Amino acid sequence: MRVLIVPELYRPDDATANGTLNDAVVWVEEWLDIDPDLHVYWLLAPPEVANYDPEYVLADRERVTLIEAEPFMHGHRHRGAFTESGYSEAQLEALAEATYDRLGYVDVVVDQLRRGRADLAKWLFALDGHRVGQPWPVDVVTNVHDLQLPFKYADTGWRDEFQRRTEIADAVLSDGMWFKAAVDWEGLRDNGHEFLQESVVDSALDDAVQTGSPIDFSRFEADYGDEPEYLHVAGSAWDKKQVGTVMEIAELLHEKFGIRTVMTSMGKIPAEYADLPWVEAYPKATRAEFEAALRKGDLCISATEYETLARTWFEQAGSGQVLIARNQPWIYDAIPRDYELAGSIEELPDLAVRAVEHWDEATEEARRMLDYAKRIRDPEQSGRRTYDDMADRVASKVEAYDPDENDAVVGEALERVGDSVALDELNRASADVTDDGEPILAGACALSEVVFALRRRGYADTGRGGTPVFEKRE
Numbered sequence: 001m002r003v004l005i006v007p008e009l010y011r012p013d014d015a016t017a018n019g020t021l022n023d024a025v026v027w028v029e030e031w032l033d034i035d036p037d038l039h040v041y042w043l044l045a046p047p048e049v050a051n052y053d054p055e056y057v058l059a060d061r062e063r064v065t066l067i068e069a070e071p072f073m074h075g076h077r078h079r080g081a082f083t084e085s086g087y088s089e090a091q092l093e094a095l096a097e098a099t100y101d102r103l104g105y106v107d108v109v110v111d112q113l114r115r116g117r118a119d120l121a122k123w124l125f126a127l128d129g130h131r132v133g134q135p136w137p138v139d140v141v142t143n144v145h146d147l148q149l150p151f152k153y154a155d156t157g158w159r160d161e162f163q164r165r166t167e168i169a170d171a172v173l174s175d176g177m178w179f180k181a182a183v184d185w186e187g188l189r190d191n192g193h194e195f196l197q198e199s200v201v202d203s204a205l206d207d208a209v210q211t212g213s214p215i216d217f218s219r220f221e222a223d224y225g226d227e228p229e230y231l232h233v234a235g236s237a238w239d240k241k242q243v244g245t246v247m248e249i250a251e252l253l254h255e256k257f258g259i260r261t262v263m264t265s266m267g268k269i270p271a272e273y274a275d276l277p278w279v280e281a282y283p284k285a286t287r288a289e290f291e292a293a294l295r296k297g298d299l300c301i302s303a304t305e306y307e308t309l310a311r312t313w314f315e316q317a318g319s320g321q322v323l324i325a326r327n328q329p330w331i332y333d334a335i336p337r338d339y340e341l342a343g344s345i346e347e348l349p350d351l352a353v354r355a356v357e358h359w360d361e362a363t364e365e366a367r368r369m370l371d372y373a374k375r376i377r378d379p380e381q382s383g384r385r386t387y388d389d390m391a392d393r394v395a396s397k398v399e400a401y402d403p404d405e406n407d408a409v410v411g412e413a414l415e416r417v418g419d420s421v422a423l424d425e426l427n428r429a430s431a432d433v434t435d436d437g438e439p440i441l442a443g444a445c446a447l448s449e450v451v452f453a454l455r456r457r458g459y460a461d462t463g464r465g466g467t468p469v470f471e472k473r474e
Contacts, residue, residue, distance in 0.1 A: 001107050001394050002461065002468070003031070004041045004095070006120075008084045008112040008145065012045065012071070015052035016287075017266045019213065019311045020112055020145050023180065026214040028058055030383020035391075037463040041065045041106065043095060049074065063463045069094035072116070081158050086116025092123050100127035102467045103423040105137070105447055107397075108390045110178070112143040114167045117174060129446040135400040137448030139175040139393045143211075146308040147171075147184040149191065168192045172201055176393070177208040178386065181309045182333045185210065209389045213309035213334075214379035220318035222370060224363040225298050228356050232297025232321055233263045234290065235312045242303035242326075242345065247273050249301060249324075249349050254278045257356050264293045294319035301352065302326055303345055309333050314373055322366040324352050336372050340365050401452035406445040409433055410453035413440070419472035423450065426470075 005028070007020040015021055021044075028040050042057050044050065046068040059066035069091040073082035099106060106124055111117055121140050128137045146152065148164040168188055171177050179185040185205065192201040231250050235241060253259040260278050263269050264285040274281035282289045300316040301324045314334065317323045325331050325342040335342065341362065343351050355362035401407075412433040413426055421429075427450070430440035441447060451461075458474025 001035065001037070001390060002039045002041065002099075002105055002463075003390060004043060004099075004106045004109045006043045006109065006111050006113060007143075008114075009045065009050055009071075010080075010083050011266075012049075012074075012079065012083055013051055014266055015044065015047075015050040016056060019308075021057070022311060023211070023213050024110070025057055026216065026379045027211075027383055027386055028064065030214075030379055031387050032058070032061070032063060034383065034387050035463075037460050039063050039065070039461070039463040039465070039468075041067055041095075041098065043067045043069070043091060045069070045071050045074065062465055065098055065465050067091075067094050067098045078158075084112070084114040086113060087120055087123075092120075095123070096127055100124075100447065103427065103441075103447065104466065104468055105451060107138065107394045109138060109140045110143050110386075111140055111174075112145055114148075114163075114170070117142070117170055128448050129441070130448065131444065131446050134402070134446060134449055135397045135452070137397070137446065137451075139390075139397075141176040141178055141389070141393075142171040142174040143178045143180075144171055144184050144188070145180050147187055149184070149187040151305075164191065165195055169196060172196060172204045176389065177204060178211045178389070179208055180211055180213050181330060182210065183330045184308060209385055211386055212377050212382045213311060214382040215311060215314055215318065215373075215377045216379050217318045217370075217374050217377075220294065220315060220320075222318055222320040222367070224320045224322070224366070227359055228257070228259055228298035228322070230297045231259055231261045231299045231301070232293050232316055233261055234265070234293065234300070234316060236265060236267050240305040242305065243270075243273070245303045245345060245348070246301050249352050250279075251276075252349055253299075253352060253356065256353065259299070259356070262293045262296055264290045294321070297321045299324065299352065299355065301348060302331065303348055304328070307331075309377075314377065317366065317370055317373065322355055322362045323369065324348055324355060334373050334376050335369050339369050341369075398452055398455045401449070401456060403453065403456070406440060406449050407453045407456070409440050409445075410450055411457065414454075414457065414459075420469065422467050422469045423447075424467050426450070426454075 005024050007024050009015055009018050011017045031038050047054055054066050058064045072086050072088040073079045117140055124138045130137055148159055148167055189205055231253055233246055250261040262280045264282045269281045269283040300313055300321040302313045303326045307330050326345050327342045341351055409430055413430040417429050427439045427441050431437055434440055454470050458472055459470040460473045462469045462471055
């Protein structure tokens with residue numbers, strides 16, 4: 001099976017700061033372990049554009065191919081408004097060169113962009129040479145992240161009702177949907193029912209996969225101090241995060257208990273916070289600085305208006321920081337509904353004080369919450385759910401394939417090449433058995449038909465890079 005992943009980099013200058021990419025990296029790790037024959041293609045901005053190491057996306061492995069191309073509207077004004085808006089010509093050409101131009105192919109696309117999905121599908125179908133009457137060669141799965149629901153993006157002036165409706169419609173009408181967060185699944189249902197036929201929406205949601213946002217908690221050590229000494233404030237200073245409120249609580253904890261604050265951010269930290277004498281600030285923090293703060297911190301506070309299964313606070317919680325959480329719908333995708341350290345934004349200061357004054361009880365409650373989060377965000381379960389969905393899609397296409405004269409040609413050619421064959425070798429060998437003496441792919445035959453014919457005979461793609469090699473397995 002060959003999978004193409006297209007994450008949205010909503011922070012286009014720093015790929016590793018995007019939870020969208022972090023989730024996908026965990027999936028790829030799990031998929032490669034599950035299936036020794038899987039090959040993954042990434043379509044990403046070049047490392048020098050998006051500031052990442054190819055090893056981070058596992059592109060140093062034989063069964064992972066990084067396809068580099070500048071995204072749509074790169075370098076233009078307001079490019080931040082277009083990080084999810086479709087495909088550039090450069091991306092489509094780079095995709096062709098890395099796949100079909102080498103007789104490679106794609107079985108499933110995991111597409112996180114809100115626009116351009118129809119263009120991508122059309123391009124892949126054309127590259128494949130798909131013929132009417134045969135199964136569609138590629139399933140395009142919408143990877144829903146941070147759906148544009150009414151309560152989100154309130155301060156983003158270029159998002160409107162039209163965009164939300166087209167995003168929902170495109171997702172519902174795609175081949176499948178993956179949801180990172182239950183709040184988006186529920187929001188798509190409720191908002192989709194307002195303007196789409198309810199049975200269409202419900203049918204699509206019945207087949208959707210709840211992926212969660214996987215975190216490998218084994219990377220963190222949940223050791224709680226005997227008493228709290230540091231509050232760790234991490235992440236961006238975006239308005240929705242309510243950093244001002246968090247820092248007011250930080251000041252309260254310092255005045256009342258002498259607790260200091262360590263701040264880490266991949267961006268800037270406002271001087272009004274960084275210059276405080278009881279604050280250690282690390283703007284544009286490296287991963288090493290962030291991990292040091294994870295170990296140092298004892299408390300963390302989520303006051304955000306909304307998230308889509310946030311990662312940073314749970315990495316903090318996994319590192320032994322007691323989480324004080326604002327009582328918002330998104331938070332209950334990952335913590336128990338009866339979590340005692342969650343409350344309204346007005347209640348957060350009192351909750352923080354209570355946690356410090358009753359530290360043993362707070363750490364016990366934090367452990368209970370963390371055990372729950374580990375089950376919800378388990379990488380192995382998320383990897384298995386997403387892999388099984390893709391594998392089922394491929395199997396259904398092979399089953400739907402209707403053998404014809406092209407299938408017979410593939411069968412005869414296989415008798416000449418043996419039980420292990422690259423697609424280009426098989427294509428050349430087919431010239432000896434076609435009526436016109438030309439390779440099968442030079443005539444009215446799609447590449448996917450050759451792949452279906454091989455799979456129908458028990459051949460499996462070995463997952464190597466470049467031109468695929470198939471081996472007889474059954």
